[in-house]
Structure formats: structure tokens, C-alpha cells
Amino acid sequence: MAEVAGSSGRAWKRHIVRQLQLRDRAQSGRFLDVVQAYTKLLEKSNMLVHFTGKLEAKSAELQVPRPGQETPGSVLDPATGAADGLNTLERQHQREIAGVKDTSGELAYQIFELSKLLKAKECELQEQKTRLGSLSGQLSELEAEQQWLESQAEALGRGNNALKRDYDVLRERYRRRESELRRAAEKGQELLGSLVQMKAEAAEHQNEKNERAKQARLCRELKKAMKRTVSIDVESDEVMPAEGKVPTGELVELEDGEKLWKRPFRSASATSMTLARCVDVFKGLLDFRLKRGKSLSSGSEARYHSMPICFVACLPSRVSDVQEAHFSEVNAVTFSPSPGVLATGGADSHIRLWNVAGGRLESLQILEGAGGSITSIAFDPSGSQILAASYNKSAQLWHFGDCNSKETLTGHADKVTAAKFRSIRHQAVTGSRDRTVKEWDLGKGACCRTINVVSYCNDVVCGDNVIVSGHHDKKIRFWDSRGPRCTEVIPVDSKVTSLHISQDQMHLLSCSRDNTLKVIDLKMNNVRQVFRADGFKCGSDWTKAIFSPDKSYALVGSLDGSLYFWNLESGKLETVLSGEHRASVNAVAWCFSGQYVVSVDRGRKVVLWK
Known part of the structure; x- marks a missing residue:
């Protein structure tokens, strides 16, 4: 247990040391510009001290005359010339010190401005860290949502593939059914055409059959008319049909095998009545053909009656x-x-x-x-x-x-x-x-x-x-x-x-x-x-x-x-x-x-x- 506690203590200390090192790096990075500016200022200060020492040494050399050499004014007042040189150097040194002070003030002002900017940057950095944390949370949520959507897309893709397969099957079935429908329609058209043709043929056949029946009926009517005998009473002007008897030996054979009694004499009146009957029969035949719409009927008989005629049309107003x-x-x-x-x-x-x-x-x-x-x-x-x-x-x-x-x-x-x-x-x-x-x-x-x-x-x-x-x-x-x-x-x-x-x-x-x-x-x-x-x-x-x-x-x-x-x-x-x-x-x-x-x-x- 002691070893575990010691190891946990050492880990805690190492963690604190790492945190301090990280903080030092962060803070040294923040003040790096200030330290560099301060270092430059110290370098300039050292250079100023060095130049000042050089100037003082030169001034001392100028003030001490060499043996055997006379300086200007030494004859008049050696102490006064040395004092003037020192004053000149002092004034020059004061000017340089004033310039250095001005430079130091400017640098101090820059340091102050940079420190303010550094604080603003630190606040902005903190905000950015906070925003980064929130964006990291959103990113994790979006990644989770992306994974869910990808799973959904995969599921939908599988469903779409299944639907596509079903659609392909249905389309193929539709094509087959469409071809079957087309063939059925063609067959229906053929059947309809054959039906119309059969109806036309049946109508023609029925017309021919009716025509033959009509002709047979006409022949029978003609034969019956030929067998009838008509007697005329001149006084009463009435025509009375009568059946006459003729000898059995006088028979005439017709074309169809039927036999007709031959009469030795037919009066003109009887012949006229027979022709009138024939005309009636033919008229009935023509009427029959007219009803069937044949070409024997006249154009006026096949047309509709005239339509009503309007003499004056009223212009509507309401x-x-x-x-x-x-x-x-x-x-x-x-x-x-x-x-x-x-x-x-x-x-x-x-x-x-x-x-x-x-x-x-x-x-x-x-x-x-x-x-x-x-x-x-x-x-x-x-x-x-x-x-x-x-x-x-x-x-x-x-x-x-x-x-x-x-x-x-x-x-x-x-x-x-x-x-x-x-x-x-x-x-x-x-x-x-x-x-x-x-x-x-x-x-x-x-x-x-x-x-x-x-x-x-x-x-x-x-x-x-x-x-x-x-x-x-x-x-x-x-x-x-x-x-x-x-x-x-x-x-x-x-x-x-x-x-x-x-x-x-x-x-x-x-x-x-x-x-x-x-x-x-x-x-x-x-x-x-x-x-x-x-x-x-x-x-x-x-x-x-x-x-x-x-x-x-x-x-x-x-x-x-x-x-x-x-x-x-x-x-x-x-x-x-x-x-x-x-x-x-x-x-x-x-x-x-x-x-x-x-x-x-x-x-x-x-x-x-x-």
C-alpha cells in the first residue's frame, strides 16, 4: 500500500511539474516581445556606457599635453582649456543621456502598450479557448450525428438497392405485359376486322338469301297468276275471278316440272289482269330492295325528308x-x-x-x-x-x-x-x-x-x-x-x-x-x-x-x-x-x-x- 501511495504521490508531483512547465512556456511566450525589447534596451545602455568611457578617455588625453608639445591656450591658461573641454564633453554626454532617456520612455510606453495588447490577446485567447471547447463539443456531436447519418445512408442504400431490384423486376414484368397487351390489341383489331367482315358477309349472305326467297315467291305468284281464269261481265263492269275446268288431256309442262292446264283461249281482259298482278309483284320486289338500300332504288327515295326552313332568325339580346x-x-x-x-x-x-x-x-x-x-x-x-x-x-x-x-x-x-x-x-x-x-x-x-x-x-x-x-x-x-x-x-x-x-x-x-x-x-x-x-x-x-x-x-x-x-x-x-x-x-x-x-x-x- 505504501508503494502504491508513493507511486501515486510521485505521479502527482510529476503532473504538477508538467503543468508548471507548460505555464512557464505559455507565460514566457506571452512576454517574449517585452523581454526582447528590454534586452535591446540593456544592450544600448551598455553601449552608451562604453562610448561614454571612451569619450572620457579621449577628453583626458586631450587635456594632458605631451612633453615638448604646446597646446593652444596653454600659454595663456591651461586650467581654463581643460575645463572647457570637460564642459563640452559633459554637455554632449547629457544630450546623449537625454536621448537615451527619451528612447527608454518610448520603449517603456511601447512596453505598456504591448502589455495592454497582451492582456487583450489573453482575453481573446481565453474566449477562443472557450469557443474551441464549445466547437469541440459540437464537433463531437456532429461526428456522432455523421456516424448515425452514415448508418442511415447505408440502410437507405440497402433499401434503395432492394427497391431498384424490385423496380427492375416490375419493369421487366411491365414490358412483358405491355408486349402482351400490344399483341392482344393487335389480335383484337384482327378479331374486330374479321368480325366486321363476317358481319358484312353475313349481311350479304342474308341479302342474297332474302333475294332468292323473294324471287322464289315471285315465281310462285307468277305461276298462280298464270293458273287463274278471269271472267268479265260487260254489263256490270265487274271482274270476277273463277276457277275453270278444262279437259284432262290438255296439260302443259312448265320449266320447273309443274303442270298447268292448257286453255284453248284467254281473253284480253284476263291477260291485262295478269300483267297488273305481275306489276304489283315487281313493285313489291323493288320496295324490298329499297328497304335493303340497294342500287335499284332512286336517290330521292333513299334520302331524308327536307329539314325545316327558317325564314327569319331572331337576333338574341338577353x-x-x-x-x-x-x-x-x-x-x-x-x-x-x-x-x-x-x-x-x-x-x-x-x-x-x-x-x-x-x-x-x-x-x-x-x-x-x-x-x-x-x-x-x-x-x-x-x-x-x-x-x-x-x-x-x-x-x-x-x-x-x-x-x-x-x-x-x-x-x-x-x-x-x-x-x-x-x-x-x-x-x-x-x-x-x-x-x-x-x-x-x-x-x-x-x-x-x-x-x-x-x-x-x-x-x-x-x-x-x-x-x-x-x-x-x-x-x-x-x-x-x-x-x-x-x-x-x-x-x-x-x-x-x-x-x-x-x-x-x-x-x-x-x-x-x-x-x-x-x-x-x-x-x-x-x-x-x-x-x-x-x-x-x-x-x-x-x-x-x-x-x-x-x-x-x-x-x-x-x-x-x-x-x-x-x-x-x-x-x-x-x-x-x-x-x-x-x-x-x-x-x-x-x-x-x-x-x-x-x-x-x-x-x-x-x-x-x-
């Missing part, structure tokens, strides 16, 4: 009703030829039918099944069918009063932007962003003609024998429905957003993104009028402009929610209606009676103007 029609923006609106029926289509994939009565909009029903945003709506001239184009690459057909879609016209490869009925029954035309315009046989639900174009199609309209399409490449193209090629191209200054043909099919109204409306003469195929106005801006690539039913005005909606009316006769802006829409107007419609105007916008509003 808002009659406002409704929030859809869950998102409204893209299309149109009136039915039937009085008081309106249809709107929106980005919510719904078509709503409205009853317009007494200046109010009353909801009738909602048509579902479009499967995509509605871009265009059209009624057939009879008002019994509704055709809508949508973003799901197809067009839908509904019967008026039926909520479910009757037919889906598929075949486009991109969004269908326009769908219109033709004046010929069971025919329609669609335009798409896949750079095609298609004609459809609605009876078969199949495409009967595809027109390939070099640009996106934004809108189409149909005349009796012409199809007009407006395109993204700033051109309006005319297609002859009886031929395969484009017959006319009219360039405009910007991409076409809509087309509208007048009821007399004499003029075409186009709207384009350069904020202009153009009236095109369809006989001369040239631009007749151009309408523009300050404040009018075309709000989108599908903004619709229309003629009034009597072709007196041109109407379009603007980006700021206003409606602009131009007078076609004067060519000037007639009026501007604003204040109700708070968003861009996408489409407008004018009822066939000319009494109401409807506008729809991106803010889900439907506004009825009167």
Missing part, C-alpha cells in the same frame, strides 16, 4: 336560362330538327338531352356509353338518331329515347374529332386525328370508305355529293363522294377549328386559329367574306362557328366568354353578347325556328339566349 350541364367542360351542343330538343356533350363522357320550352332548359335524359370525352354531336335530319364523336377512337350511335348506345363505329386509330350524318339514309362521315376521314354504312355498322389525308382533321361537313374537311395544316379539302380523290383545296391563314354548311348548301363557314371567320362560296370554291373583330379570340382548336338558320348571321364564341354576331349582308359586326360566361366558349347552336341560341363553355355552363 339570357333566358343558365344551367350547369356537365361535371367538366362542355365541348359540343346542337339542336334537333324536332322542335324544342337540345343535346350537349362534355368531357365527362355523357350526352345530355334538354327540352327547351318557355325560355327554360329542362333535362330529359342522359345518354351513356361513349367511353371518352365528347367532341362532336349531330342529329340525323329526321331527329330520330344521335351520332357523337369521342376521344376513345370511335363514334357512338343512339336512337332518340334510348339511353344505351345502339352502335359503335370503330376503326380510327386516334381521337375522333367530328361525326356527321349524310343526307342519304344510313350513311355518316367521321374525321379523326389519325389523318383519315371515313364514310360509314350505319345499316351494317361498317366502314365503306377511308380517305387518307396528310394532316389532322378537326371538323367535317357533308353536302349532297361532297364531303368537306378542315385540317390542322391550314387547309380545307373537298372530296367527291362518288370519286376517290380530292377535288379542291382552299388554304387559310391558320389551322381550321370548325366548318358549317348552310341549309341551302351554297356557302361554307370556317373558323380558324388566326381569329377569323371565312364564308366560302361552294359554287366558285373561293372565299367570299372574312370576319374579324377587336376582342374576338378563338379559344381552342375545336371552337365552333355557325350560320343562323336563315343564313343572315354568322355566330361564334370567344376566349373571353363573349358571343360575336356578324351580318352576312353588310359584312359588319352586328352585336356582341357578354357577361354570363366566365370561361372560353367552345360551341354555339341556333335552333331551326330561329328563336333561341345556346352557348357552352369550359366552365360547365349551358346558356340559353333569347
Whole structure:
């Protein structure tokens, strides 16, 4: 225990000695400048004493004359000359002592200043030590935090690697599924094409079968008519059919093996009645072919009845009703030829039918099944069918009063932007962003003609024998429905957003993104009028402009929610209606009676103007 206590005592002493040595080094370092200055001062003092001694020795030598040598003034007063030399040396020595004192004062002042600076440095050093201690504590904390963050980063790196592996697996699975989906889509397209072809073949087969049945029935009717005997009573002018008996020996064999009794004589009246019966039978056959849409029917019989004609359209001046029609923006609106029926289509994939009565909009029903945003709506001239184009690459057909879609016209490869009925029954035309315009046989639900174009199609309209399409490449193209090629191209200054043909099919109204409306003469195929106005801006690539039913005005909606009316006769802006829409107007419609105007916008509003 004593050894342990002795060793601990020696260690304590060594610790104290080390601490004292460290303190001496620190304090000697602090006063090093002062010691050096003091040393220099002592050196100068010693040099001054040395020089003083030398000067005194020289003065003594000067005062003591050498033997045999006379100094000046020695003859007069030797004591006086020595005293003057000593005084001179004393004055010189006093001056040097005064200079040394001045230097010593300056050095003492410097020592005082340096001591103050040293104290300030010591305080600053203490502060720096305190700050260094706090920073060392912070550094240790930051190092601990860095280690924790590094561990977290390593854990996150391991997690990221695991997620990356999972992502790679999922991406590979997605690629496989995408390829499978592509193959399934291609197979679906092939199946759809084969289904359409099978439907067409089945329809042709059914037509042929019905035709053969009709012909067989006609033959039977003819044979029966040939077997009948007609007797005529001249006095009463009545024709009475009667069955006559003829001898069994007079039989005539027909082409199909049937036998007919041969009559020795047939009167003229009997022959005429038989021909009349044959005419009736042939008329029934022609009527049957007409119902099937064959070429034997005349063009006038296959067309719709004429649409109602408006003699005077009323220019609206006020808002009659406002409704929030859809869950998102409204893209299309149109009136039915039937009085008081309106249809709107929106980005919510719904078509709503409205009853317009007494200046109010009353909801009738909602048509579902479009499967995509509605871009265009059209009624057939009879008002019994509704055709809508949508973003799901197809067009839908509904019967008026039926909520479910009757037919889906598929075949486009991109969004269908326009769908219109033709004046010929069971025919329609669609335009798409896949750079095609298609004609459809609605009876078969199949495409009967595809027109390939070099640009996106934004809108189409149909005349009796012409199809007009407006395109993204700033051109309006005319297609002859009886031929395969484009017959006319009219360039405009910007991409076409809509087309509208007048009821007399004499003029075409186009709207384009350069904020202009153009009236095109369809006989001369040239631009007749151009309408523009300050404040009018075309709000989108599908903004619709229309003629009034009597072709007196041109109407379009603007980006700021206003409606602009131009007078076609004067060519000037007639009026501007604003204040109700708070968003861009996408489409407008004018009822066939000319009494109401409807506008729809991106803010889900439907506004009825009167």
C-alpha cells in the first residue's frame, strides 16, 4: 500500500511539474516581445556606457599635453582649456543621456502598450479557448450525428438497392405485359376486322338469301297468276275471278316440272289482269330492295325528308336560362330538327338531352356509353338518331329515347374529332386525328370508305355529293363522294377549328386559329367574306362557328366568354353578347325556328339566349 501511495504521490508531483512547465512556456511566450525589447534596451545602455568611457578617455588625453608639445591656450591658461573641454564633453554626454532617456520612455510606453495588447490577446485567447471547447463539443456531436447519418445512408442504400431490384423486376414484368397487351390489341383489331367482315358477309349472305326467297315467291305468284281464269261481265263492269275446268288431256309442262292446264283461249281482259298482278309483284320486289338500300332504288327515295326552313332568325339580346350541364367542360351542343330538343356533350363522357320550352332548359335524359370525352354531336335530319364523336377512337350511335348506345363505329386509330350524318339514309362521315376521314354504312355498322389525308382533321361537313374537311395544316379539302380523290383545296391563314354548311348548301363557314371567320362560296370554291373583330379570340382548336338558320348571321364564341354576331349582308359586326360566361366558349347552336341560341363553355355552363 505504501508503494502504491508513493507511486501515486510521485505521479502527482510529476503532473504538477508538467503543468508548471507548460505555464512557464505559455507565460514566457506571452512576454517574449517585452523581454526582447528590454534586452535591446540593456544592450544600448551598455553601449552608451562604453562610448561614454571612451569619450572620457579621449577628453583626458586631450587635456594632458605631451612633453615638448604646446597646446593652444596653454600659454595663456591651461586650467581654463581643460575645463572647457570637460564642459563640452559633459554637455554632449547629457544630450546623449537625454536621448537615451527619451528612447527608454518610448520603449517603456511601447512596453505598456504591448502589455495592454497582451492582456487583450489573453482575453481573446481565453474566449477562443472557450469557443474551441464549445466547437469541440459540437464537433463531437456532429461526428456522432455523421456516424448515425452514415448508418442511415447505408440502410437507405440497402433499401434503395432492394427497391431498384424490385423496380427492375416490375419493369421487366411491365414490358412483358405491355408486349402482351400490344399483341392482344393487335389480335383484337384482327378479331374486330374479321368480325366486321363476317358481319358484312353475313349481311350479304342474308341479302342474297332474302333475294332468292323473294324471287322464289315471285315465281310462285307468277305461276298462280298464270293458273287463274278471269271472267268479265260487260254489263256490270265487274271482274270476277273463277276457277275453270278444262279437259284432262290438255296439260302443259312448265320449266320447273309443274303442270298447268292448257286453255284453248284467254281473253284480253284476263291477260291485262295478269300483267297488273305481275306489276304489283315487281313493285313489291323493288320496295324490298329499297328497304335493303340497294342500287335499284332512286336517290330521292333513299334520302331524308327536307329539314325545316327558317325564314327569319331572331337576333338574341338577353339570357333566358343558365344551367350547369356537365361535371367538366362542355365541348359540343346542337339542336334537333324536332322542335324544342337540345343535346350537349362534355368531357365527362355523357350526352345530355334538354327540352327547351318557355325560355327554360329542362333535362330529359342522359345518354351513356361513349367511353371518352365528347367532341362532336349531330342529329340525323329526321331527329330520330344521335351520332357523337369521342376521344376513345370511335363514334357512338343512339336512337332518340334510348339511353344505351345502339352502335359503335370503330376503326380510327386516334381521337375522333367530328361525326356527321349524310343526307342519304344510313350513311355518316367521321374525321379523326389519325389523318383519315371515313364514310360509314350505319345499316351494317361498317366502314365503306377511308380517305387518307396528310394532316389532322378537326371538323367535317357533308353536302349532297361532297364531303368537306378542315385540317390542322391550314387547309380545307373537298372530296367527291362518288370519286376517290380530292377535288379542291382552299388554304387559310391558320389551322381550321370548325366548318358549317348552310341549309341551302351554297356557302361554307370556317373558323380558324388566326381569329377569323371565312364564308366560302361552294359554287366558285373561293372565299367570299372574312370576319374579324377587336376582342374576338378563338379559344381552342375545336371552337365552333355557325350560320343562323336563315343564313343572315354568322355566330361564334370567344376566349373571353363573349358571343360575336356578324351580318352576312353588310359584312359588319352586328352585336356582341357578354357577361354570363366566365370561361372560353367552345360551341354555339341556333335552333331551326330561329328563336333561341345556346352557348357552352369550359366552365360547365349551358346558356340559353333569347
